[in-house]
Amino acid sequence: MISDNIIDLTAKIIGYLEDIENLYKEIIKLCNLEKLRSAYNNLLKLEQLFEIIQNNITINNTCTENNNNNNNNNNNNNNNNNNNNNNNNNNNNNNNNNNNNDNYRNELYFKLETLINKIKSEERLIKLKQEAIEIEDLLKVLSSDYKSQGWQSIQTVDGIHSMYKEHGSGIHSVRIEGIIDQPIFNVCSIIMEADLYYTWIPRLLESKILNQDDRFKRLIYCKASCPWPVNDRDICLYGYGVDMLEEENQVVVVSRSIRDQDLIGNTGLKYPETIIPQVKGNTVRAKSEISGFTIKPISATQTYVQVVSLTDPNMQLLPKWLLNFVTTQFCHYLFVMLRKQASEVASSKEYQSRIESNPIYKEIKEKSDSYFNKIDSLNNNNNNNNQ
Secondary structure, three states: OOOHHHHHHHHHHHHHHHHHHHHHHHHHHHHHOOOHHHHHHHHHHHHHHHHHHHHHOOHHHHHHHHHHHHHHHHHHHHHHHHHOHHHHHHHHHHHHHHHHHHHHHHHHHHHHHHHHHHHHOOHHHHHHHHHHHHHHHHHHHOOOOHHHHOOEEEEEEOOEEEEEEEEEOOEEEEEEEEEEOOOHHHHHHHHHOHHHHHHOOOOEEEEEEEEEOOOOOEEEEEEEOOOOOOOOEEEEEEEEEEEEHHHHOEEEEEEEEOOHHHHOOOOOOOOOOOOOOOOOOOOEEOEEEEEEEEEEEEEOOEEEEEEEEEEEOOOOOOOHHHHHHHHHHHHHHHHHHHHHHHHOOOOOHHHHHHHHHOOHHHHHHHHHHHHHHHHHHHHHHHHHHHO
16 A cells, blocks of 8 residues: 555645746746746745755655665565565565556656756746846835935926935946826837937937847947047946836836846847947946836826936046036936927827837837726725715
8 A cells, every 4th residue: 555645745746846837937927028026026935935845855865765665675575475475466566556656756756856956047037036136226226215325415406306326436326306297108118219319318429229129128339428528438238127017006127237148048139149339439438237217107197207327437536517517417407308208209200100110019008008997997996985
């Protein structure tokens, strides 16, 4: 007879396999939908499950123990065979059944161990962990309690709040935020079309997409003119969108300087190779530790936008006059131009042509409409309950 413990152990392994496969599929699905924060929360659950399995089932030891037990059983059965030919037949039958069950269970152990090791080394999940850190870093520096994060308020003009923070080691941060009287769809459209940045961002001479996927990932190059006598700066950025609309009422865009690992294994990109432009002439390459946007719908026609950049301009000493120019003039005017550009999306032939030809905009529109439909439904229910 097969012991109840062995039957329970086999059932437990089968259950673990199903749980792991289901969680893994859900994580990949969420990653493909840019719900990276939700995907990461599920990844934490998966890693907790790995710990539970490790504590409850020591795969290699159990397999070895089973093999030793089989050998001992075989020896005992052989001794009994010499004493009793009738018992021999029964023992052989039991032996065959036990061996079959042991083999099946060992196959399950091996499958479980192989699956766990494969997932632990999965490139997409390793990248997800890095993305989770970047998302948290961005949201932290954009905390509503800006003073706790060391931000110095510079000015608030026309509802645009400009802030500055110095980190040391050459890193300077600027942060601007305010309301844009346009739908979230228009704001997202402006940020999506990175190669058009030069048409509205002040002092930007060039912006081009080096590579991209068919959704929200971009590798871009930008070059900006600086006031004399400072040399022009350029930068190569890796950026991606994070859909947190349903969970936290916002969309997040994360960007930073391109790293070597961004160019490896990105099979979803349009081009097989990303060519990083060489620095030309007197231009100096800047680096961004973390930059990005948070985009929060206030209503169907209003959006609250935060913009932040933690950048090393690669300058030994940032002149006081240049710092004042960036914090009091450039940042404010950048947000003014963002407002203006968002207001022109509906009438722009260039933007409308891109919106009509790119299927991803249909998905953005559907998500936006669905979000506000849910808000309206909740408000109606609350009104009915209050009556």
